[in-house]
Structure formats: C-alpha cells, structure tokens
Amino acid sequence: MQFNLDQSSARPVYQQIIDSIKREIALGRISKGQKLPTVRRLAAQLIINPNTIAKAYRQLESEGIISTRPGSGAFVAQLNSTLSHAVRQKIITEKIELLAVDAIHMQIGRPTLQTWLSDTLDRFQFTTAEPDNDSQPNPTSENPND
Amino acid sequence: MQFNLDQSSARPVYQQIIDSIKREIALGRISKGQKLPTVRRLAAQLIINPNTIAKAYRQLESEGIISTRPGSGAFVAQLNSTLSHAVRQKIITEKIELLAVDAIHMQIGRPTLQTWLSDTLDRFQFTTAEPDNDSQPNPTSENPND
DNA sequence: CTATTGTACTAGTACATATAGTACGCATTA
DNA sequence: TAATGCGTACTATATGTACTAGTACAATAG
Structure with a gap:
C-alpha cells in the first residue's frame, strides 16, 4: 500500500489517510476482507505518530468502511452504507x-464538466456500485472471515 | 441578501460566507458590479464580529470574485478566472x-450520480458559463485570457 | 507464555478560528 | 472643508483542532 502525504497541505494528515x-x-485496489497495514507499521512507514493513524482508523470504522x-488488525468491511437513501442523496x-x-x-x-466526471468515473469501480454484484474473480490472497 | 449561517457546523463561519x-x-441572483453589504452592516445582521466578514471579503478579493x-464598498467582479486552463482542470x-x-x-x-449533477446544473446559470456572455449592458473589457 | 494489535488515556505544542478593541487611509457627501 | 462611512491593519485574548510523545491496557495469534 502506497500513500502520498502532503505535510504542507491544509488538509489534515489523518484526513489524507482516510481519503487515500x-x-x-x-x-x-483493495477489497473486502483484505488486511490493512497495522497502526504502528503504517506510522513508521509514513514517519508520523501512531496516534494519527489510529485516529484515521477510528473514523473509518465509525463510517463502516473498515x-x-x-x-488481529484492521480489515476492509463490506461496501454497505448504513445511511438512508434520502440522507445519502442530501x-x-x-x-x-x-x-x-x-x-x-x-x-x-x-459539457466540459460532464465529460470530466465521466472520465473520472471510468477510472473507478463504478460498474459494481449499486446493489447488483457480478462475480469477479479475485486471485489475491483473500481472507474470508466474518 | 440573505444568508443562512450554521454556527454548529464544522465549516468555519468565514468559509460559509464565502460559499454563500x-x-x-x-x-x-447578484451580478457584476452589484454592491455587497458592508463589512460592519453584514456583521451586525449576522451578529458576528466584523473581522470575520473582513476575512471573507479579503479572500474573495484574492480569488478575483469581488x-x-x-x-466605497465591495462589488461583484467579473467572472474571469486568472488561472490557466490546466490548473483549473486539475x-x-x-x-x-x-x-x-x-x-x-x-x-x-x-446514472444516478449523473442525473443528480444534471439536476443541480439546471438550477445554476450554466448556460452562460463558457464562451458566450449574457446580455448585461456592461461595456467593460471582457477578457477571456488563456 | 510472549509478541502483536487496536484502543484509551494524559500532557504539551502549534495553528486556525473567532471575538474585541483601536487606529489608519480613502471616498463620498453635506 | 468637515463629517461620515467604508475597507484595512494591528494587537490581544479565548477556544478548538491537529499532531506529537509517552504510557498503559485488553484482546488476539502463535
């Protein structure tokens, strides 16, 4: 896992980790069940305080992302928003x-804005976004535990 | 001019004023050349410190918005970004x-996201965004540089 | 058992936000 | 000319957030 932190950015470091x-x-690039770097290990890699990573993980867990x-560690959770459709739309x-x-x-x-949005969406996993799920083969070492 | 400030929001007040x-x-709803409320007057209306309004106006001027x-006061400037196309795209x-x-x-x-974007754009002055200009009698130097 | 992991504290520093008060320079107007 | 209104600049103060540093604890893995 590779992160690009910008210490001079106005965006807080813990927020940049969440974004990444x-x-x-x-x-x-990482999918459900996959293990994330440990708090201390990622902190050592990025040369920041472990508390900052812990704060990011804490918020990610509160959002249901991990x-x-x-x-054991931290793992990617299911893509499953707990918010109602109305709230998400808002x-x-x-x-x-x-x-x-x-x-x-x-x-x-x-038209320019719509084109840029379309180009951006092409780069993401946007085909599997809505509750439908196609069976995509996953050759990575997945960890099926729940 | 009517503003809805949310003092409990995480977004700073001066930023909410800029957004508004x-x-x-x-x-x-307000167009080029139109006069904005004065610093002290808007501060009195919103019951906040004049310095907060001044900060918002200062940043808006640095962005070329006003x-x-x-x-005299503060006035809406031309819709004319000083940034290059490449920077704006980024x-x-x-x-x-x-x-x-x-x-x-x-x-x-x-498709849902694209629909929401389209619906939002309908509510804005998006027909006059690019090359054409509106029918306001304003014979100042309109300069779409870069 | 020991080692590893996430979590939960405390303490301190640095910075951003916002308020409060004062003063200055410029523009409009009586 | 004098008075008023305007944006701006400055200092000081209080509060909250971000981040670092260090320590300790509970749960898991081997």
Missing part, C-alpha cells in the same frame, strides 16, 4: 452543489 | 475524484 484508503477501495480487531447533492459553484466561477462549461 | 456569496453569484474599495478534477469516492462508498450508481 477510501480511494484505494473505490479504485478496487473493521478493526485488537490483536450529502452527495450538497457536494455536487459546491462543485458546480466552483466550476462556474472557473468558467468551466456544462 | 459565490453561490449567489453562480445562481445569478473588488473592494475603501470608502482543481476541478480533484474535487470530482473526491465526489466519486464518496458516491461509491455510499453505493450511488453512475
């Missing part, structure tokens, strides 16, 4: 609004 | 990526 892990999952077990729509405002002020036109 | 003004402009003149694409990651983790499908 969620991105890896969304890209399909599942942690003392003694959250996403608000983010879309902020995006639209920025795009307008940068004079990005509607 | 940019949103009003993007929605076409133009301030001591003695900024917007990064925001799109974060949106896509969140959408995937909330199990929002691709």
